[in-house]
Amino acid sequence: MDTTALALSGVTKSFGDTKAVAGIDIAIKRGEIVALLGPNGSGKTTSLDIALGLTSPDSGSAKLFGADPIAAINRNLVGVMLQANSLPTDDRVGRIITLLARIAGASGTVDSLVKRTEIDGLLTRHVAQLSGGELQRVRLAIALIGDPELLILDEPTAGMDPNARRNFWRLMRREADAGRTIIFATHQLNEAEMFAPRTIVLSHGSVVADGPTAEVRGLTASQHLTALIDEENWPTLHDQLADALAEDDSVDFARGQLAITGADLKDVAIAVLSSPDTHAVELRNSTLDDSFEMLTTTPDAERVTA
Numbered sequence: 001m002d003t004t005a006l007a008l009s010g011v012t013k014s015f016g017d018t019k020a021v022a023g024i025d026i027a028i029k030r031g032e033i034v035a036l037l038g039p040n041g042s043g044k045t046t047s048l049d050i051a052l053g054l055t056s057p058d059s060g061s062a063k064l065f066g067a068d069p070i071a072a073i074n075r076n077l078v079g080v081m082l083q084a085n086s087l088p089t090d091d092r093v094g095r096i097i098t099l100l101a102r103i104a105g106a107s108g109t110v111d112s113l114v115k116r117t118e119i120d121g122l123l124t125r126h127v128a129q130l131s132g133g134e135l136q137r138v139r140l141a142i143a144l145i146g147d148p149e150l151l152i153l154d155e156p157t158a159g160m161d162p163n164a165r166r167n168f169w170r171l172m173r174r175e176a177d178a179g180r181t182i183i184f185a186t187h188q189l190n191e192a193e194m195f196a197p198r199t200i201v202l203s204h205g206s207v208v209a210d211g212p213t214a215e216v217r218g219l220t221a222s223q224h225l226t227a228l229i230d231e232e233n234w235p236t237l238h239d240q241l242a243d244a245l246a247e248d249d250s251v252d253f254a255r256g257q258l259a260i261t262g263a264d265l266k267d268v269a270i271a272v273l274s275s276p277d278t279h280a281v282e283l284r285n286s287t288l289d290d291s292f293e294m295l296t297t298t299p300d301a302e303r304v305t306a
């Protein structure tokens, strides 16, 4: 049996002069949970559309479960929540779910699906009456019709408040525990940290990092020190820091605010703290947000494999 759920090989796609996908290779195994990160316009949606056979690549190939994407979709192996999916707003949730389940030959699973996605209370509601979080739960239920092995979710929590977001991932955890392969695009880096053991970062249509989420964060591991310092004391402190600063540390001082970034700022922090007239000294370790910013703003970013 092919253990690869999704494979994009040498995929490129341009829209006019815009290179949306600039040659990517991604292989995701069955049972993996993968977050796809990248700034607006980095090619996440186009890559997922190509993986689903909704858009054809200019070159390269897309395979789901070793076959043409459409073949996998026809076999109910794939459930999707895409940004562009819309539901008829004047229809009731229950009717839509029942109808779609009948089309997929999965009428017998509706009750369990409704319970798992906690939409029991929404069945008689019109789609137009649903909140953002409720609508996404209904869309999740629809994605799960046919008991797909692979779920592809494009920014599934966009527009949700923090509670709805938390609730959504609680439900997804259950689906992940059931052994589904899950690939989701997101702008919420904490969702990748919380839910996805593997993270792929796209920038300008290329993969710039791919590996265990903790390691992707660690790729740019650094510390950040901030402090408030009286302007007239800065030259003296600057001299005092000379021994503690490493060559690659970046130091920025403007209008009384000091910001230093470096691999290990312990000694710098001690020097800053021991100087009089420094206030609000803070030292923190880099987060996935920092890595994301670094990986996606470096010009001509090279691929980094964690």
Ligand SMILES: Nc1ncnc2c1ncn2[C@@H]1O[C@H](COP(=O)(O)OP(=O)(O)OP(=O)(O)O)[C@@H](O)[C@H]1O
Pocket: 015, 018, 019, 020, 038, 039, 040, 041, 042, 043, 044, 045, 046, 047
């Ligand atoms: N149908 C299209 N016609 C023209 N340009 C397109 C089309 N689809 C995507 N693009 C362009 O391709 C690039 C990649 O877009 P894509 O939607 O894949 O990025 P994304 O990473 O999903 O962005 P976002 O986070 O904003 O959803 C963008 O510059 C976008 O404007």
